[in-house]
Amino acid sequence: MTIIAIIGGGLAGLASAVAARQAGLEVELFEARRRLGGRAGSFRDPASGELVDHCQHVAMGCCTNLADFCRRTGIDACFRRHRRLTFIGPDARPHTLAAAAWLPAPLHLLPGLLRLGYLGLADRWRIVRTLVRLARWQPVRGDDVAIGSWLLQQGQSPRAIERFWSPVLVSALGETLDRASLAAAQKVFVDGYLAHRRAYELLIPDAPLSEIYDRRLANWLTAAGVRLHLGARVRRIEGDASRVAGLVFDEGEKRPFDFFILAVPWRIAADLLSPPLRAALPALEAARQFPAAPITAVHLWFDRPIMPWEHAVLVGRLSQWVFHRRRCTPHAPREGVRHAERDEHDGYYQVVISGSHQLEGRDRREIVEEVCAELQAIWPQARKATRMDWRIVTQPEAVFSYRPGLDAERPPQRTPVANLLLAGDWTQTGWPATMEGAVRSGYLAVQRLLETLGRRESLLVPDLPRGPLCRWLR
Secondary structure, rough: OOOEEOOOHHHHHHHHHHHHHHHHEEEEEOOOOOOOOOOOOEEEEOOOOEEEEEEOEEOOOOOHHHHHHHHEEEEEEHHHOOOOOEEEEOOEEEEEEEOOOOOOOOOOOOHHHHHHOOOOOOHHHHHHHHHHHHOOOOOOOOOOHHHHHHHHHHOOOOHHHHHHHHHHHHHHHHHOOOOOOHHHHHHHHHHHHHHHOOOOOOEEEEEOOHHHHHHHHHHHHHOOOOOOEEEEEEEEEEOOOOOOOOOEOOOEEEEOOEEEEEEEOOOOHHEEEOHHHHHHHHHHHHHOOEEEEEEEEEEEOOOOOOOOOOEEEEEEEEEOOOEEEHHHHOOOOOOOOOOOOOHHHHHHHHEEEEEHHHHHHOOOHHHHHEEEEEHHHHOHHHOOOOOOOOOEEEEEEEEEEOOOHHHHHHOEEOOOOOOEOOOOOOOOOOOOOOHHHHHHHHHHHHHHHHOOOOOOOOOOOOOOOOOOOHHOOO
8 A cells, every 4th residue: 555644734735635545545644733724724812712813715716626625525614605896995985896697707797897986987998908918918938027017018007006906916916016927917817807707706714714624624634544643743854866765753753655745835845855855856945935925914803893794805005805704702801991791793803914015014003003094994883893902913924925937936746756746835836825726736746646656647626617708818
């Protein structure tokens, strides 16, 4: 029986474990922390005792392999699908974006786009024209540029960039438009908004991330026969240019396996390799240099609901997305604020700021005050609410920064070392740093492994089918 060691318990490692086990392989997964999920995790707030996600995770309808992963493991019930996006303009007026029932892709969102009243009519039509150009752009080696500069070259006004392109792209790519790649932006718009009528829909977790990935998924893996080793830190992966010999743990124990899937973040992958292996895999040393982009989550607890929607996109503000996160446990006071013994008002919100470079060095309380002032400028209920508590969580290396030309530097899942494979959203997946990219990498790593065993099996789930109009546009 072929035995595989997976190093890393993030989503890429979990997808590898699921695919490998369902392919009939014996799997052991090693995670240095005492929980699974990687960046998709929660912490227990000391004031309330409730589980709070580090940052809101959102997928889209185009994430077919993530959806497959959730169906396979039974965690799909933990996600809710949303078919309406609410954009709050600078004038605080809401604008809804949803698919028109009578139009095929890629025209299904056109009526909603043309109704974005915080953009001038000329800007709206220029956006449509530029979307067509973006969809038809064919990358040639060396001509990838920052999407921000490309949009200016297409005649997009600063107002259109700030009020349309940034709200969509920064949240999807986790990076600002002066840094993000044109190729990455094309991927977001074509796959997420133009290719299929349901591609733009949001899939939002309806339970804490640790409940999904650290409890339910761990239970599924254990029941499926995967051996989980939590709190087991791999000190070194030993081997030479031809093969990996085994894993060395903190206690000095050494263990051999038939195959190894390295599924850790790009900044530390090379650190785990013995010198001969590191010399054989220069791509991992290069990957260490990939720039990172931070994402900041501002957690706010109020004594009452402050907005009528479960989520909204805030245009032209520091705050980018706001999510109404309901909780089921009582919240205890902090900083001397008195409130009811049991909070039944569901006043917990999370504001997400992606590509949050501009917040570095700023006073945390000042950030909270600015965010709350923005919410109060939009919703009268926020002006009447009492803020019970707040917390800011910034992940400095939340995602790799998808800069121009980065695709050429992303390593494939197969390596020159015969029994070592890579998984992670930073490997060659064709996707930005997303949950979909992480799952694809895990599936691809196992697919390459099976090929080594002489089994030709395609593990990736196909993309949503593109209609004739979209194929013509491309």
